[in-house]
Amino acid sequence: MAMRYLTSKLAQQIDEELMGSVGAFSIDQLMELAGLACAQTLATVYSKDKYPRVLVCCGPGNQGGDGLVAARHLGMFGYKPTIWMPKPGSKDIYKRLKAQCDNMKIQTLEPSNDTQSLKSALASSDVILDAIFGFSFKPPVRAPFDAALPLIANSGLPIVSVDVPSGWNVDEGKVDALALDPDVLISLTAPKEGVRAFKGRHFLGGRFVPKTMEEKLQLNLPEYPGFSQIVELPRADDAQKL
Amino acid sequence: MAMRYLTSKLAQQIDEELMGSVGAFSIDQLMELAGLACAQTLATVYSKDKYPRVLVCCGPGNQGGDGLVAARHLGMFGYKPTIWMPKPGSKDIYKRLKAQCDNMKIQTLEPSNDTQSLKSALASSDVILDAIFGFSFKPPVRAPFDAALPLIANSGLPIVSVDVPSGWNVDEGKVDALALDPDVLISLTAPKEGVRAFKGRHFLGGRFVPKTMEEKLQLNLPEYPGFSQIVELPRADDAQKL
Numbered sequence: 001m002a003m004r005y006l007t008s009k010l011a012q013q014i015d016e017e018l019m020g021s022v023g024a025f026s027i028d029q030l031m032e033l034a035g036l037a038c039a040q041t042l043a044t045v046y047s048k049d050k051y052p053r054v055l056v057c058c059g060p061g062n063q064g065g066d067g068l069v070a071a072r073h074l075g076m077f078g079y080k081p082t083i084w085m086p087k088p089g090s091k092d093i094y095k096r097l098k099a100q101c102d103n104m105k106i107q108t109l110e111p112s113n114d115t116q117s118l119k120s121a122l123a124s125s126d127v128i129l130d131a132i133f134g135f136s137f138k139p140p141v142r143a144p145f146d147a148a149l150p151l152i153a154n155s156g157l158p159i160v161s162v163d164v165p166s167g168w169n170v171d172e173g174k175v176d177a178l179a180l181d182p183d184v185l186i187s188l189t190a191p192k193e194g195v196r197a198f199k200g201r202h203f204l205g206g207r208f209v210p211k212t213m214e215e216k217l218q219l220n221l222p223e224y225p226g227f228s229q230i231v232e233l234p235r236a237d238d239a240q241k242l
Numbered sequence: 243m244a245m246r247y248l249t250s251k252l253a254q255q256i257d258e259e260l261m262g263s264v265g266a267f268s269i270d271q272l273m274e275l276a277g278l279a280c281a282q283t284l285a286t287v288y289s290k291d292k293y294p295r296v297l298v299c300c301g302p303g304n305q306g307g308d309g310l311v312a313a314r315h316l317g318m319f320g321y322k323p324t325i326w327m328p329k330p331g332s333k334d335i336y337k338r339l340k341a342q343c344d345n346m347k348i349q350t351l352e353p354s355n356d357t358q359s360l361k362s363a364l365a366s367s368d369v370i371l372d373a374i375f376g377f378s379f380k381p382p383v384r385a386p387f388d389a390a391l392p393l394i395a396n397s398g399l400p401i402v403s404v405d406v407p408s409g410w411n412v413d414e415g416k417v418d419a420l421a422l423d424p425d426v427l428i429s430l431t432a433p434k435e436g437v438r439a440f441k442g443r444h445f446l447g448g449r450f451v452p453k454t455m456e457e458k459l460q461l462n463l464p465e466y467p468g469f470s471q472i473v474e475l476p477r478a479d480d481a482q483k484l
Binding site for chain 2: 026029
């Protein structure tokens with residue numbers, strides 16, 4: 001049975017059920033495991049010796065929260081993360097996640113609507129973690145992200161995107177001119193409909209889906225190896241050959 | 243510089259600081275990472291093919307919470323965990339962690355003051371995760387744990403203890419006749435004074451201590467490999483030889 005790709009609507013439903021009666025998880029728990037999986041994926045592909053300086057780009061929603069958690073874990077792994085979060089979310093959890101990064105002495109660029117600080121940061125980074133937009137993204141891309149995405153795309157740096165590459169339509173894929181073209185993707189819980197044709201290295205994280213939910217929704221998730229929190233998926237090209 | 247072994251008092255202080263201004267962590271986050279480290283340690287030593295049935299013994303405090311998180315992750319890894327938690331803690335977090343296990347269809351023995359159900363469960367288990375008492379333990383061992391510890395000790399099953407083997411004095415070690423004699427120990431954050439002479443395989447987990455805290459308290463934690471959440475420590479005998 002083929003792995004199921006989630007529509008944005010189903011992804012939203014699963015998220016609600018995981019934090020509701022089906023899962024009973026707190027957002028703290030889910031974000032911790034999701035962010036850890038993001039950090040472990042980046043560390044799997046880009047070693048801290050060759051790519052120590054990670055620019056973690058965070059959006060205003062839950063995806064930005066995953067980015068903050070990932071930044072903290074990357075710091076624990078020995079990377080030198082810097083956070084760019086121009087529109088910090090107002091929820092209590094983002095404030096706490098940000099305080100945890102502050103306590104780890106992880107630098108955050110000043111929130112701002114212009115992209116000057118982003119430009120400088122890109123010039124002194126080795127790899128980007130794109131945690132800007134996730135499965136709740138609805139076009140169009142708004143300021144300052146409309147100016148930021150081309151800067152990130154043209155930086156020449158490798159990009160690891162979280163869940164859905166920023167600028168992509170969650171259901172339809174890479175249809176917008178502003179869409180990023182990441183090298184690596186880490187899907188969370190299950191991959192989204194829009195990333196079916198993604199050509200780079202593709203990982204899955206979020207090893208917390210109850211079996212009953214997986215079966216009811218026929219997610220057909222791949223088997224994670226051992227006690228790993230991430231699993232690499234076959235490349236789109238290879239999967240078609242099978 | 244040698245790794246620091248924590249007194250019960252210092253362990254308590256660190257726990258408070260991690261959840262206070264020094265760390266700003268929520269208990270959900272710390273328990274999630276601690277419990278994951280416990281599950282990964284057990285999975286490192288006891289394969290799910292040879293030791294599928296894990297009896298997770300949980301105390302009434304935060305250590306029991308770590309056990310519930312570990313049970314859930316063990317279930318995700320493909321083990322068949324069963325929970326024995328005769329005195330469930332009253333805090334909201336234990337109820338949520340228990341509900342998460344229920345949602346994963348992990349069996350919990352009925353809470354009870356007698357040890358009949360524990361006896362049966364021991365007879366159909368392959369390995370024990372001992373999450374009964376942690377660094378807040380103060381003797382004496384109270385019912386039903388006074389009757390349970392000898393049953394666990396005499397079961398002949400391998401034991402993985404969390405943080406401090408149950409029945410051990412946190413500062414003085416294995417001085418009580420009821421103390422367990424585990425094969426494996428997973429210390430959390432930093433090892434406690436009482437386990438200095440522990441002779442089995444010894445792991446460290448809880449990779450969330452801010453560098454500033456580590457330096458201020460001169461913890462001299464060992465380096466974790468790569469992006470692992472656990473690190474194995476040299477055996478007490480080997481360390482003395484060095």
